[in-house]
Amino acid sequence: MTKKKYDIVVWGATGFTGKWVAKHLFDTYHESGLAWAVAGRNADKLNEVRDFIGDDNALIDGLIADSEDESTLSELVKSTKVIITTVGPYAYYGSLLVELCAENGTHYVDLTGEVPWMREMIDAHEDTAKKSGAKIVHSCGFDSVPSDMGTYFAQQQAKKTLGKPLSSVRYQLMKAKGGISGGTIASMMNIVELAVKDKAIRRILTNPYALNPDPSFKGPDKGDQMSAKHSKVLDKWTAPFVMAGINTRIVRRSNALMGFAYGENFRYSEVMVTDSGAKGYAAAKSISAGIKTMMFTSITRVGRRFLGLFLPAQGEGPKVDPEDPGFYHIQFNGETEQGESFVTKLLGDGDPGYGSTSKMLAEAAVCLALDELETDGGFWTPASALGDAYLRRLQENGGLTFEVLASE
Ligand SMILES: NC(=O)c1ccc[n+]([C@@H]2O[C@H](COP(=O)([O-])OP(=O)(O)OC[C@H]3O[C@@H](n4cnc5c(N)ncnc54)[C@H](OP(=O)(O)O)[C@@H]3O)[C@@H](O)[C@H]2O)c1
Structure with missing residues (x-):
């Protein structure tokens, strides 16, 4: 994988769950050298997220990307090793992001519980993800x-x-x-x-x-x-x-x-x-x-x-x-x-729905960004993609x- 600017980007950081995901990353990994950024469609709201997580000096980059705008979304995907998305309903806003991640070899985690949409994404993009090396892991919250x-x-x-x-x-x-x-x-x-x-x-x-x-x-x-x-x-x-x-x-x-x-x-x-x-x-x-x-x-x-x-x-x-x-x-x-x-x-x-969910989601992304995993590109589940490394992180930090x- 070519060197990316960020290890992790949280897209949807201005939402109810997204801001807790950002807070967990800030509290747990801020001094660890992990390179991460928040992203959303509204700059003012991203500044509010910075205040919420305690990033007084605006050290965490805030990136703009809208689900309706392929060029900003594509840049976002290319800038990072892993993308966390809390932009839902995923069947409305999530399909282009999955497609871009599969094409560009960017690992991906989300909180979807939308079974028909997951089926659609697997059928449409599994072969591309296998070729590019992108690991797509749905349902990294309380579901499932x-x-x-x-x-x-x-x-x-x-x-x-x-x-x-x-x-x-x-x-x-x-x-x-x-x-x-x-x-x-x-x-x-x-x-x-x-x-x-x-x-x-x-x-x-x-x-x-x-x-x-x-x-x-x-x-x-x-x-x-x-x-x-x-x-x-x-x-x-x-x-x-x-x-x-x-x-x-x-x-x-x-x-x-x-x-x-x-x-x-x-x-x-x-x-x-x-x-x-x-x-x-x-x-x-x-x-x-x-x-x-x-x-x-x-x-x-x-x-x-x-x-x-x-x-x-x-x-x-x-x-x-x-x-x-x-x-x-x-x-x-x-x-x-x-x-x-x-x-x-x-x-x-x-x-379960946001406090614990946000930690589970963030730790899944950290696992994909930093841990040696045995899995190749494709559509996975939390256990099949992340296994023992995730079990350890969930207990240590989740x-x-x-x-x-x-x-x-
Ligand atoms: N599996 C679980 O256990 C679990 C738990 C919690 C949540 N979830 C799922 O996670 C998702 C988010 O939930 P939530 O409560 O955090 O939702 P929310 O508060 O409504 O947040 C949605 C986020 O998506 C952004 N967004 C909406 N439309 C967008 C667009 N066109 N382009 C870019 N960004 C857009 C919003 O930005 P603005 O702030 O600019 O509006 C906001 O940041 C939902 O699908 C929910 O079902 C799952």
Whole structure:
């Protein structure tokens, strides 16, 4: 790769999540010699970002690039080894950037959870990225790093302890505290809008293996859990997890990209855990009813406008309380083909949707910029592209803790 001016550029740094990504890079790597810059479409807003991150002397360059302007975007891509983008919805604003990165051998990370768009990008640009050496890694936030890296960790530890991979893993969100940003709401609404119009998109959304290199792959997993169910293992009630439709596809793609390291019959699912007894049942029922109501309401334009009255607008997000920054706790229950059980835990510090997400995204970019990785150019997932180096960075700087709880 030819020498570039920057190691990393954060495009979308003026947005709700982008400014936290910039803050993490500033706080963690400012004195390390990492060459990085912020980018956006508005110079005044970029100056506000400098104030926000504490860059009083304007040491961090601010670059202008608009998704509508190919020449500025192309210059941006050519100036850096890695680009971080938080400019979403990605299906609206992100396609040209992916194309330019694939052509110019620039590594790329984003926060998309837009499965049909990822499929489109893989099909359109994978060959170009392989030729240029660009490593494109989607979904480097709460979707889908805890799922992907949590499963990677569980499998790695199971192989060490039991000498074999787990043939099934269940992600259980035990507890979480955080909010959701307007940008994320806009991306979700955009997917619903596209799905209503287009049957092909609906087909992608309902295919559990939609992101596998071969999306016609037939494995043991069917649809995601859509109603309240009792978990015998935990003796608690579980509800559908709203991000499962994204995360499960990424984990299955990782397995396939790593040569089916978890096995061709590997099963993976995600749920939210409520409580035991009647209280747990009522909570699980109300979560699944809430998700169904949201989905149903957002089908029509009027419904989406109605929801918009109560949800944060683009550029807005949950109120940030430094005294209470949020957290999440996920338990992974794995089982081998022979019925041995293996349980791991993942703790994340910070609000899943922006605090923790911004650290995971920034660390993925640092990994691509600085670490020796075994992967070549192409479209990857966090686990398949970044593996052990990322696991280390997530624990050292990303606020994530991985732990084995039980093996029997
Ligand atoms: N996977 C996850 O866990 C996760 C978590 C959080 C967010 N996200 C995703 O990340 C994305 C960003 O979310 P957010 O809440 O940070 O959104 P946001 O606050 O609306 O920020 C969007 C950013 O994109 C910029 N932008 C918009 N249109 C542009 C254009 N035409 N050219 C250049 N820049 C443009 C905005 O610039 P201006 O400031 O100039 O408007 C802003 O910097 C969304 O797609 C969201 O779904 C994912």
